[in-house]
Amino acid sequence: MTATESDTTYPSYKSLLERDGHLSGTSWGLFPDAGRGTPSFIGPDAVREAAGCIRTGTAFGLDYPADAFDPGMSLKRRAPRHTIYSAHPAHRDDYLDGYYLQGSSQIDGLRHRRADDVGFYNGTPDDRIREGTADLGIQTWAEQPIVGRGILVDLDGYCREQGTPIDHAAGQPLGLALVQAAAAAQSVSLRPGDILMLHTGWCEWFLSLPAEDKESLRDSRRASGIEQSSEFVAWAWDNRLAVIAADNFAVECLPAVPTSPFRDTAPNDHGMMHQQLLAKLGLPLGELWQLGPLSRHLRAAGSWDAFVTIKPLNITGATGSPANATAVT
Template sequence: MRAVSDDGLPSYADLLARTDGVPPGSAWGLWGPDDQLGTLNHLTPQRTVQAAHAVRTGDRFNLDLPEPAFAPALTPTRKPLRHHMFGVSPFHRDEWLDGFYTQVGSQIDGLRHFGHPDWGFYNGADPDRLVTGDPLLGISAFAEHGIVGRGVLVDVGRYLAARGEAIDHTTNHAIGIDVVDAAAAEHGVTPRPGDIVMIRTGWVAHHLGLDRAERARAVNPLRCPGLRQSHDTVAWLWDHRVALVATDTFAVEAWPAVGDSPFVTEAERTGRLARDRHTGLMHRVLIPLLGMPLGELWRLDELAEACASDGRYECLLVAKPLNIVGGVGSPANATAIR
């Protein structure tokens, strides 16, 4: 696939052929040696101005699930927050949070979240600096830049269900990028450079519709649909100059990774690194090699209903990550405006 942009950046095929001292398949250095925004660089002021033209009615859609939405937790390393309140008088309230995991619900993964076992973190960042208080690759860079652009919804769940091919939400159903392309074409929308692409599967609605006992069984072990791990998927995202990709699933991509994933690292193949639940994930390519933020567990059902009702699958999208210096991720704090 050729790039759809004339911005002078290489295609993904060209990135895979790099021999200039950086990892093949990486965007390292394309925006300078000190870049901390990755593909958010596609969100230029001019593209934000263009995105504002997507607002027709002013209807607003909250894309964040309430905190906490997932009980039991989807993974034992992320637990629901505990909310405490107090008052110094009968006419005052204050509060604090305990156990606040920034990626427990609707979230944005920052560039600290994953490194590549063979190559390291985005743009060759020094891993010794990825600590509390150091801003390098922190989510605060996204907060300072702002995430405001054209949002495009691709309702893969509705598209497949209409064809009698409904997604089985109890499995790691792998969605090929050809299906995403076909659904977008049916919606009459084509991703443009700088877009925030949202892919709805219906998984959140499925999972939250289970009773507590069913949810407990569903997370032990968790299996969740998502994008198929393939170079075609990565090429589509990069060559369309997607600024951020978000889904209503646990990991954006199929979880766990499909058995034929091409993203098993050299360290794992040689036994230098034990295989684990991250083996084969595109996270290890999209985040550390391309610098692409990921949105997970976004609330897309209400937006999808509105899009289906009037046939418009674009919006102005505003997301405001927490300004945590050195933060790994953040609640999405995302709103779609149509």
């Protein structure tokens, strides 16, 4: 599962680490559209090839309802309040109050995280990351949606088959070796520009809990997810992944593992990989995606790819958005 040898447009992650000064470990300045990030790996040819993933014509919405995670894992985000009103008997309109754009299934924009050591993606000045400015805003992916081949790796199914179900209650870290083993068991090979979807089963497990257990888990700050490691970051870049999405709270595990190599460079995030992936590589993260139905469908079909579209809300300067993601098989 490595990028094809013919893919020589961009340097390896090892070469990124050898860039000078504050550019070390970043993709800053490498993409033609400075605010698009790794979705730039998806070119027109890749989109046309992705259409070949449509075999049955079955479509899956990958977003949970906006109020699904109430209570959720976030200490701040709450479910929106929906109001319907009418101006006369033949009219209905509505609006939302308290709508946190990352409160349910969502995609992190490139201004969602600032790298503690070098700043926002592409060296964007801090004073440009505010309401009313477009720099690194989610509107870039709304105006030109992210469309390509989605690959689902069923970590939940693989672990169950191995007799070692993921321990969501303990917030189990899921290492790169597990991701690679699950993908190999599915005979999955990655291509540059793939949208990687990691099915952990966390969302369905969490949503099945009573409210008091959800609140207890939220207060514990534990959630299963990808284990923080330099190897995972290198693997994601060297495979030219356009997006990494998962059906869990933060893609990566919470809290960061004690061995996280990012504790010194990302102290405000306590060693999480978000800064490395978003602010340094420009790699968007999808969180809380609804992947269970798609995973079961793909397993029954014996194939693991789908035509995937991601169309965030067109809000200038937003730091994130509902993913509005769809998979067609």
